[in-house]
Amino acid sequence: MKKVLFIIAFIILSNPIISNVDILPDFLGYALIMLALSKPTYYDQKALSAYRCARNMLFMSVLRLVSFYLTTVIIDASLSLVFSFALFVVEMVFGIPFIIKLFDYFGDRALKTDNKFALKVVDKFKIVTIVLFSLRLLLSTLPDFILLTVTDPLNDMSRFRPVLI
Numbered sequence: 001m002k003k004v005l006f007i008i009a010f011i012i013l014s015n016p017i018i019s020n021v022d023i024l025p026d027f028l029g030y031a032l033i034m035l036a037l038s039k040p041t042y043y044d045q046k047a048l049s050a051y052r053c054a055r056n057m058l059f060m061s062v063l064r065l066v067s068f069y070l071t072t073v074i075i076d077a078s079l080s081l082v083f084s085f086a087l088f089v090v091e092m093v094f095g096i097p098f099i100i101k102l103f104d105y106f107g108d109r110a111l112k113t114d115n116k117f118a119l120k121v122v123d124k125f126k127i128v129t130i131v132l133f134s135l136r137l138l139l140s141t142l143p144d145f146i147l148l149t150v151t152d153p154l155n156d157m158s159r160f161r162p163v164l165i
Contacts (some may be wrong), residue, residue: 005036014132027061030054046105048153053098060091084144088137095137100127115164 033054040047067083103126109120122127 005032009036014136016136025061025065026057027065030058030061032057036107040105044105044108046108048097050101050105053094053101054148056094057091057098058092060087063087063090072154077149081144084141088141091137092134095133096130099126099133103129 009029009032012024012032013026015024034051037047037051037054041051064087067087068080070079070083103122107119107122107126110122
């Protein structure tokens with residue numbers, strides 16, 4: 001297990017998302033987690049489970065990039081609001097189990113090495129990470145939620161979208 005890869009992945013994954021725009025693409029972070037878990041997947045079932053969830057999240061991250069390209073370049077930009085909400089729901093559905101399985105793997109490693117301090121910290125970090133992940137996704141789609149609720153055909157509010165972001 002390469003701790004440096006997990007640290008770099010955490011930095012990449014903790015950047016803000018603004019609507020469908022991701023400053024540092026999350027697929028890099030998920031790819032680093034998959035790389036760090038590649039060897040332990042041969043002998044650890046929890047690592048394999050976390051690896052598969054990271055692969056699903058990698059697919060979701062690529063889908064976010066594709067939807068951003070499709071909605072801004074090819075299709076109408078207003079469809080970006082719908083994609084933003086849909087990706088919010090999908091990432092919550094797949095992201096929270098990914099975090100749980102990843103921290104279960106970390107807890108299992110701490111248990112095997114008899115590191116009692118790490119075992120106590122893993123559960124606290126799991127809860128904090130789930131809350132921050134959910135908050136990050138909610139804040140990324142909040143401008144789109146507001147824009148969807150206040151958009152009126154007579155008063156186009158889309159020009160205020162950068163202010164809401």
